[in-house]
Amino acid sequence: MTPNAQIEIVNVGFQYAGAEKIALKNISLSIHKGEVIAIVGHNGSGKSTLCKMLNALLIPAEGTVTVDGMDTRDEKNLLEIRRRVGMVFQNPDNQLVTTIVEEDVGFGPENLGVPPAEIRVRVDAALNEVEMSAYAEKASHALSGGQKQRVAIAGLLAMQPEVLVLDEATAMLDPRGREEVLSTVKKLNQERGMTVVMITQFMEEALGADRVFVLSEGRLVMEGTPKEVFNERALLEESRLDAPAFVKLRDELLAAGLPISHEAMSCEALADELSRVLKA
Amino acid sequence: MPIELTQLSHTYLPGSALAYPALGDISLTIQDGEFLGIIGHTGSGKSTLIQHLNGLLLPTSGCVLVDGLDTREKKLRKQIRSLVGMVFQYPEYQLFEETVERDVAFGPKNMGLEEAEIATRVSEALRLVGLTPSEFAEKSPFELSGGEKRRAALAGILAMRPKYLVLDEPMAGLDPRGRREILALIESLRSDLGTGIVMVSHSMDDVAMYADRIAVLEKGSLFMVDTPEDVFSHSTELLEMGLNLPQATQLVRALRARGIEIEHDYFRMDELAQDLIGRWNHDR
Numbered sequence: 001m002t003p004n005a006q007i008e009i010v011n012v013g014f015q016y017a018g019a020e021k022i023a024l025k026n027i028s029l030s031i032h033k034g035e036v037i038a039i040v041g042h043n044g045s046g047k048s049t050l051c052k053m054l055n056a057l058l059i060p061a062e063g064t065v066t067v068d069g070m071d072t073r074d075e076k077n078l079l080e081i082r083r084r085v086g087m088v089f090q091n092p093d094n095q096l097v098t099t100i101v102e103e104d105v106g107f108g109p110e111n112l113g114v115p116p117a118e119i120r121v122r123v124d125a126a127l128n129e130v131e132m133s134a135y136a137e138k139a140s141h142a143l144s145g146g147q148k149q150r151v152a153i154a155g156l157l158a159m160q161p162e163v164l165v166l167d168e169a170t171a172m173l174d175p176r177g178r179e180e181v182l183s184t185v186k187k188l189n190q191e192r193g194m195t196v197v198m199i200t201q202f203m204e205e206a207l208g209a210d211r212v213f214v215l216s217e218g219r220l221v222m223e224g225t226p227k228e229v230f231n232e233r234a235l236l237e238e239s240r241l242d243a244p245a246f247v248k249l250r251d252e253l254l255a256a257g258l259p260i261s262h263e264a265m266s267c268e269a270l271a272d273e274l275s276r277v278l279k280a
Numbered sequence: 281m282p283i284e285l286t287q288l289s290h291t292y293l294p295g296s297a298l299a300y301p302a303l304g305d306i307s308l309t310i311q312d313g314e315f316l317g318i319i320g321h322t323g324s325g326k327s328t329l330i331q332h333l334n335g336l337l338l339p340t341s342g343c344v345l346v347d348g349l350d351t352r353e354k355k356l357r358k359q360i361r362s363l364v365g366m367v368f369q370y371p372e373y374q375l376f377e378e379t380v381e382r383d384v385a386f387g388p389k390n391m392g393l394e395e396a397e398i399a400t401r402v403s404e405a406l407r408l409v410g411l412t413p414s415e416f417a418e419k420s421p422f423e424l425s426g427g428e429k430r431r432a433a434l435a436g437i438l439a440m441r442p443k444y445l446v447l448d449e450p451m452a453g454l455d456p457r458g459r460r461e462i463l464a465l466i467e468s469l470r471s472d473l474g475t476g477i478v479m480v481s482h483s484m485d486d487v488a489m490y491a492d493r494i495a496v497l498e499k500g501s502l503f504m505v506d507t508p509e510d511v512f513s514h515s516t517e518l519l520e521m522g523l524n525l526p527q528a529t530q531l532v533r534a535l536r537a538r539g540i541e542i543e544h545d546y547f548r549m550d551e552l553a554q555d556l557i558g559r560w561n562h563d564r
Contacts, residue, residue, distance in 0.1 A: 042455040043426035090453070144322055171453045172369075174322045174482050175524040201455055242456035245485070245527045249549055256557040267527065271534035278540055278559055 005030035006068060006195055007054060013062035014049055023049045025218045034193040038206035041215030042240035047199045051167045054197065055085035083112065086156030088169040092148035101151055102136040108159040126157035130184050146177025150184055163195040171201060203244045207265055214239055246270050283310040283333060283444060287342035290328050294340055302328040303500045315470055315477040317487035320497030321522040326480045330446050334364035362391055365442030369449045371433035375421035380432050383421055387440040405439035409465060427458040444476040445469060451486065488512060488526040488547040513545040528552040
């Protein structure tokens, strides 16, 4: 056991009924309070399966998953685990359940038996947090994809979770919608210390994480800071992944002898380095 | 012969209180064998536009001619749909048959082709998308991986041997290698078979890399249609529309903001890299 781990995954294995392939094999990792974690991996690598283990939507066939010490296999923990670990899925159209935005946000706390006056307070605060207060009484179907995902996040916030899990929550959004969702999540992490677990196919999104886990064929093949992980270009390639474009450019410039920092991984950082080197 | 859009306008629910003008006065010619990228913010009319290319939607005014065939003519529609293959977002959600082979055969069957011809086209289409018929034909589509399902769905369209292929976000949700493979496949259809490609994408880098021309839609109008170089030299306007820029263009802007003069509007990372390396070597 790692001390202070909020979510602890120990030797987890899983296989779907009737499937030939093993979905997860011998995964061990821990996630700490307030961390931003990115999980990347090829299609079918087991990312979503692992994600569903975090709030007991799936129960490991082997090994254990504990959330704040609560074992997901123990049925009496389920409600509390699902309150603490909120999940946002890929398709914005599949997760809003009512027709009006504020009713949707109140749906979770209502099911938890929260008193109506308290629900009102939580719904208002949650919508405010994701900057959707102006849409409280609007029809949810008329929102853009990014707005729908933010309402889905508000619905989780109303349950006062400790951890937000985003399972490719930006995959179906346009660039503006992606930006809206990412900045909302970033704010929740920085201002409220919310633990964030993001599953993504966009390597650029993983750059903003504290730690990155790389899954391939159901196995955990790498873990480390974005810098450590994206420096392993060969291993990424083997895992059907790729380094972010600016990391690749940095490496090409370094190879050509430009004395820029190995730390530069984003557009802005690279521009700073290049302007220092080229102006000198 | 090309696809010609002449003063195309489309209003949803015309004449009702909910009438919504989605496209206004679009004139555009898509040349034979051309790779046309279409970019625009959500709600800019991209989906409405592409659904006109094979008569799924009909113009409220103006017209669309596919190789001279008017999409408004009901009796021509079957012919038009076999000329223009349409691949929607997440096409694998539309796989429904018990085997990959039967799914891919669905389109050619509807075209009324002979059994032997259908079989030829099915195996041809599967090979084109990189799914070996002997390995995949008898599998259930639901046994395939995400990337394989996408390819199988694409094969179902290619089996109709379309002259033009229209794709809406064909790489969405795929892993980085899957994205590269689908893009390479699309490009090879164009270069090897001469298929005209119309691709809608939010990924500016992919559009920048492959398109001959890019059409930019903004609030239902055609803002511009030009080469990637010319389109991305309008980076400020594109950002104002809520669009992204290719990553090379982003870096060019960031360098210019720091007082480094980059004369050329690069949109490809490899070309920008050569320029930067050249500067470094020259300075020394």
